[in-house]
Amino acid sequence: MELALQNAVTRFQELHPESRRLHELALESLPGGNTRTLLHTAPFPVFMRKGEGSQLWDEDGNKYYDLVGELSAGLFGHSHPTLQKVLTDTIQNVGLSLGATNVYEQQYASLLCKRFGLERLRFTNSGTEANLHCLAAARKFTGRRKVMVFRGAYHGSVLSFGDGIPENNVDQNDWVLVQYNDSNGVQEAFAQHDDIAAVILEGIQGSGGFISGSTDFLRTIREQSEKAGALMILDEVMTSRLAPGGLKETLEVKPDLVTLGKYLGGGLPFGAFGGRQDIMDVFSPLTPGALAHSGTFQNNTLMLHAGYAGLSEVYTPKVVHACNSQGDDLRRRLQQIFAGSKFCVTGQGSLMYIHATETRLLPEQITRRDDVGAVESTELKKLFWLELVNAGFWVQIRGAIILNIVTPASAIDAFVAAVEGFCSRHRDLI
Ligand SMILES: Cc1ncc(COP(=O)(O)O)c(C=O)c1O
Numbered sequence: 001m002e003l004a005l006q007n008a009v010t011r012f013q014e015l016h017p018e019s020r021r022l023h024e025l026a027l028e029s030l031p032g033g034n035t036r037t038l039l040h041t042a043p044f045p046v047f048m049r050k051g052e053g054s055q056l057w058d059e060d061g062n063k064y065y066d067l068v069g070e071l072s073a074g075l076f077g078h079s080h081p082t083l084q085k086v087l088t089d090t091i092q093n094v095g096l097s098l099g100a101t102n103v104y105e106q107q108y109a110s111l112l113c114k115r116f117g118l119e120r121l122r123f124t125n126s127g128t129e130a131n132l133h134c135l136a137a138a139r140k141f142t143g144r145r146k147v148m149v150f151r152g153a154y155h156g157s158v159l160s161f162g163d164g165i166p167e168n169n170v171d172q173n174d175w176v177l178v179q180y181n182d183s184n185g186v187q188e189a190f191a192q193h194d195d196i197a198a199v200i201l202e203g204i205q206g207s208g209g210f211i212s213g214s215t216d217f218l219r220t221i222r223e224q225s226e227k228a229g230a231l232m233i234l235d236e237v238m239t240s241r242l243a244p245g246g247l248k249e250t251l252e253v254k255p256d257l258v259t260l261g262k263y264l265g266g267g268l269p270f271g272a273f274g275g276r277q278d279i280m281d282v283f284s285p286l287t288p289g290a291l292a293h294s295g296t297f298q299n300n301t302l303m304l305h306a307g308y309a310g311l312s313e314v315y316t317p318k319v320v321h322a323c324n325s326q327g328d329d330l331r332r333r334l335q336q337i338f339a340g341s342k343f344c345v346t347g348q349g350s351l352m353y354i355h356a357t358e359t360r361l362l363p364e365q366i367t368r369r370d371d372v373g374a375v376e377s378t379e380l381k382k383l384f385w386l387e388l389v390n391a392g393f394w395v396q397i398r399g400a401i402i403l404n405i406v407t408p409a410s411a412i413d414a415f416v417a418a419v420e421g422f423c424s425r426h427r428d429l430i
Contacts, residue, residue: 008386051078064394069402075263077406104304121274127237127261128156130271138198152369154207208369210347222253237261244317266306324349356380
């Protein structure tokens with residue numbers, strides 16, 4: 001293993017001298033040379049110069065197929081012609097900061113409400129903010145403070161629950177932590193706490209591996225929250241892309257509130273949350289004592305136009321199905337290659353996650369992040385990442401693969417062949 005890793009690092013360094021130089025420069029103004037923790041990699045990060053279609057070019061001139069898809073914000077690929085046109089038109093004919101209510105926010109809100117089955121909606125600048133404001137709404141509506149959340153969840157930069165509750169998490173004392181897919185745990189937590197305002201979860205938990213919530217788990221949350229007078233919040237920042245009306249459309253149970261983000265900004269910063277009118281009305285300026293929810297860029301014209309065009313003209317229901325069946329197909333092919341090895345792949349549709357573990361696991365054995373956490377092989381993961389990046393595939397270091405809608409079948413075939421090559425080269429290690 002050591003030799004394989006050493007060779008991969010050496011090759012990485014040979015291929016990326018300019019990235020190394022830029023990283024050293026970045027160290028002089030950014031802590032650790034970084035402004036997004038997730039993107040830090042050792043020995044240094046790859047600096048990307050530009051993207052076009054389904055491809056990326058780094059500062060050393062190396063070309064990659066983009067299989068990160070900006071963690072779902074890059075769903076449209078790079079420089080989609082519809083988005084380019086709408087952004088240029090908006091700059092030329094509308095302007096950027098109107099400093100007033102505009103019709104574009106009503107139009108996009110109405111489209112989002114129809115598409116995702118929401119009665120009322122509000123915009124934010126990010127998925128993190130959407131979740132924070134959604135929790136504020138739940139607290140105001142119920143008059144309670146505690147929130148049930150699941151280990152391994154990521155609901156934003158200050159709402160991360162990877163290995164418990166990190167220092168920079170907001171509201172340190174207000175969380176009730178339960179294991180994902182643990183129906184009994186949900187029941188017990190409701191029995192112990194009679195002051196829970198809301199349960200927040202993803203229907204497929206992204207951080208830790210795009211792990212699907214079982215029907216029983218989701219049903220238990222819905223039944224127990226209803227009984228306790230708590231709200232159910234479905235974080236669809238990632239998963240709304242999985243079906244035309246979001247993952248929610250495919251679930252048996254219906255949440256009270258939903259949060260949205262990523263690609264719905266058409267490539268620009270975006271967040272939104274919405275659902276039941278009686279809850280969302282806690283923000284209505286028409287109601288005395290309403291919650292304030294301000295934000296300079298919440299109705300910015302570029303995001304509203306790009307988001308509207310992206311959802312109505314590009315990510316149509318037909319494209320939603322095509323993109324996700326391409327993902328299902330890729331996952332099947334990868335799992336065939338990984339069979340009997342220390343690698344496996346979990347996920348749904350165009351969202352997937354490659355795991356490397358010391359003991360062999362089947363995808364269906366992974367029902368929560370801790371199933372992998374204790375046995376994860378960081379060395380195998382690193383080797384996989386380095387070799388795939390060296391071979392021209394931009395994959396995420398933790399293992400997420402997130403497809404964009406412009407990746408050609410030939411690129412998927414090339415990726416599958418590269419993974420096959422990796423597995424046969426390292427048969428003895430995996
Ligand atoms: C499920 C989920 N919720 C919320 C967020 C936060 O979104 P943002 O990065 O726009 O703040 C993310 C981001 O990765 C996410 O995956």
